[in-house]
Amino acid sequence: MQDIKVAVDAVVFGYKEETLFLLCIKQKFGPMADSWVLPGGLVQDDEPLKDAVKRELREETNVELEYMDQLYTFGDDIKRDPRGRVIAVAYLGLVDPKRLELKADTDALDAQWFPIDALPSLGYDHELIFEKGLERLRAKIHYEPIGFDLLEEEFFFSEMEGLYRTITGRAFDRRNFRKKILSFGFLEDLGTFRREGMGRPANKFRFIEDKYNELLAEGFHFELKFA
Amino acid sequence: MQDIKVAVDAVVFGYKEETLFLLCIKQKFGPMADSWVLPGGLVQDDEPLKDAVKRELREETNVELEYMDQLYTFGDDIKRDPRGRVIAVAYLGLVDPKRLELKADTDALDAQWFPIDALPSLGYDHELIFEKGLERLRAKIHYEPIGFDLLEEEFFFSEMEGLYRTITGRAFDRRNFRKKILSFGFLEDLGTFRREGMGRPANKFRFIEDKYNELLAEGFHFELKFA
DNA sequence: ACAAAAGTGTTTTGAGTACACCCATGA
DNA sequence: TCATGGGTGTACTCAAAACACTTTTGT
Numbered sequence: 321m322q323d324i325k326v327a328v329d330a331v332v333f334g335y336k337e338e339t340l341f342l343l344c345i346k347q348k349f350g351p352m353a354d355s356w357v358l359p360g361g362l363v364q365d366d367e368p369l370k371d372a373v374k375r376e377l378r379e380e381t382n383v384e385l386e387y388m389d390q391l392y393t394f395g396d397d398i399k400r401d402p403r404g405r406v407i408a409v410a411y412l413g414l415v416d417p418k419r420l421e422l423k424a425d426t427d428a429l430d431a432q433w434f435p436i437d438a439l440p441s442l443g444y445d446h447e448l449i450f451e452k453g454l455e456r457l458r459a460k461i462h463y464e465p466i467g468f469d470l471l472e473e474e475f476f477f478s479e480m481e482g483l484y485r486t487i488t489g490r491a492f493d494r495r496n497f498r499k500k501i502l503s504f505g506f507l508e509d510l511g512t513f514r515r516e517g518m519g520r521p522a523n524k525f526r527f528i529e530d531k532y533n534e535l536l537a538e539g540f541h542f543e544l545k546f547a
Numbered sequence: 548m549q550d551i552k553v554a555v556d557a558v559v560f561g562y563k564e565e566t567l568f569l570l571c572i573k574q575k576f577g578p579m580a581d582s583w584v585l586p587g588g589l590v591q592d593d594e595p596l597k598d599a600v601k602r603e604l605r606e607e608t609n610v611e612l613e614y615m616d617q618l619y620t621f622g623d624d625i626k627r628d629p630r631g632r633v634i635a636v637a638y639l640g641l642v643d644p645k646r647l648e649l650k651a652d653t654d655a656l657d658a659q660w661f662p663i664d665a666l667p668s669l670g671y672d673h674e675l676i677f678e679k680g681l682e683r684l685r686a687k688i689h690y691e692p693i694g695f696d697l698l699e700e701e702f703f704f705s706e707m708e709g710l711y712r713t714i715t716g717r718a719f720d721r722r723n724f725r726k727k728i729l730s731f732g733f734l735e736d737l738g739t740f741r742r743e744g745m746g747r748p749a750n751k752f753r754f755i756e757d758k759y760n761e762l763l764a765e766g767f768h769f770e771l772k773f774a
Numbered sequence: 775a776c777a778a779a780a781g782t783g784t785t786t787t788g789a790g791t792a793c794a795c796c797c798a799t800g801a
Numbered sequence: 802t803c804a805t806g807g808g809t810g811t812a813c814t815c816a817a818a819a820c821a822c823t824t825t826t827g828t
Contacts, residue, residue: 322552322553322589322590322591322592323592324552324553324590324592325549325551326549326551326553326622326634362549363549363551363622364549365549365550365551365632366625366632367625368622368623368624368625369620369622369623369634370623371623390619390620392617393596393617393620393636395553395590395595395596395636396595396596396597396598397595398593398594398595405592405593407553407596407636409620409622409634476780477780477781478779478780493818493819493820494780494781495781495782495783495819495820496817496818496819498781498782499782499783500816500817512825514826515779515780515826517778517779517827518777518778518779518826518827518828519777519778519779519780519825519826519827520778520779520780520781520824520825520826521779521780521825521826522779522780522781523780523781545817547817547818703807704807704808705806705807720791720792720793721807721808722792722793722808722809722810723790723791723792725808725809726809726810727789727790739798741799742799742806742807744800744805744806745799745800745801745804745805745806746798746799746800746804746805746806746807747797747798747799747805747806747807747808748798748799748806748807749806749807749808750807750808772790774790774791
């Protein structure tokens with residue numbers, strides 16, 4: 321009789337001020353008590369995997385995410401969980417952290433965003449899972465317009481630029497980047513807004529998802545390179 | 548107490564004479580008796596997932612594959628297996644079918660290659676898994692040199708051309724294709740060989756994996772487009 | 775007037791694409 | 802000598818890359 325448990329874990333990234341953040345929770349009980357780990361937990365018998373991640377995320381961090389991408393299933397290390405054989409199906413999610421209110425104490429847990437270059441050490445094999453998620457994020461940014469999930473609904477172009485600079489780790493030409501993105505035709509120009517602080521006011525833009533889907537249907541293929 | 552079983556399934560493709568084949572087995576017992584299905588089965592408690600697929604593949608089809616890529620985990624459909632809740636971690640494998648001898652009766656099973664456009668109907672949700680595998684294959688061929696796993700160790704350029712034509716479903720310029728591939732510098736020219744049948748003798752080539760890895764380390768990025 | 779950030783156009787370069795003829799063999 | 806399949810070079814085209822100055826605001 322097989323005795324393997326199935327868990328789901330969520331790698332959720334947020335972006336703010338040139339920094340990528342990872343959503344973590346503090347475990348209060350169990351073998352990893354007082355460790356930081358990724359949100360997640362065991363799947364229920366009658367529960368689709370994708371519902372399980374969303375539920376755990378909601379219960380543990382108060383974060384509601386309608387869409388998450390399946391990332392990878394971790395099940396080669398027999399002892400990744402000290403309590404017994406557990407395989408983990410990991411999902412990748414992206415949010416603008418400003419849109420979310422972390423409930424710092426649901427289910428007797430602490431939830432927090434950490435800058436990815438200042439993470440606490442994570443329990444289980446969750447550092448591995450995080451690495452995989454980061455790798456996937458860095459790959460996807462080249463061929464899917466995922467950046468918009470990490471920005472506010474209405475954003476300045478320079479914010480988008482900073483996001484891409486942060487994720488790819490490369491500097492690139494501002495003019496060429498803008499030209500390229502605008503040429504896709506799925507951004508709506510919302511006109512000029514004053515910004516806080518110095519400098520000339522800038523235009524805000526909005527991602528038009530319908531337009532993007534329409535383009536996809538016509539055979540459009542999103543692609544960005546950062547030489 | 549959680550009651551979910553964990554299985555692995557293998558989507559294994561072969562290529563021969565302008566045709567892609569899928570490796571299937573015939574189930575003799577259980578709810579899918581007499582149906583064709585993908586090779587696979589339940590994972591053992593102390594067995595890494597990747598070992599489980601390789602084992603099932605060996606036991607059921609006599610195919611030995613050293614490397615398989617994790618494809619996707621199917622666990623959203625609660626009733627994908629009529630016997631109860633089972634999630635399946637699917638893997639993708641590629642082989643030159645000429646190199647393998649199918650054992651037509653190990654474990655009281657029948658194993659066979661089917662052309663992908665003449666598949667029998669598959670049990671469980673295995674058609675879905677196959678579709679996902681095919682989609683992944685078609686995507687990967689653009690950014691990883693996987694074609695060589697499907698060809699003999701030493702191959703003629705025109706065979707490679709046919710393989711790419713088959714997988715992408717597009718015609719493309721012979722000269723540009725050859726120029727592009729050779730420009731990568733990871734093929735060794737083995738000189739001229741007589742071919743069976745008509746026509747001018749052709750050169751055989753071999754994929755130099757070490758050279759490819761060296762290039763990767765230098766930041767090389769494999770990419771092929773088929774306009 | 776100066777500092778800060780945003781907006782914009784032109785030229786250069788290189789990779790992708792299109793395209794057609796000659797060569798070596800078997801029948 | 803003909804049919805079959807293999808091998809090769811050049812010109813064009815278009816998108817990516819390089820590149821610098823002007824505009825609007827706050828101080």
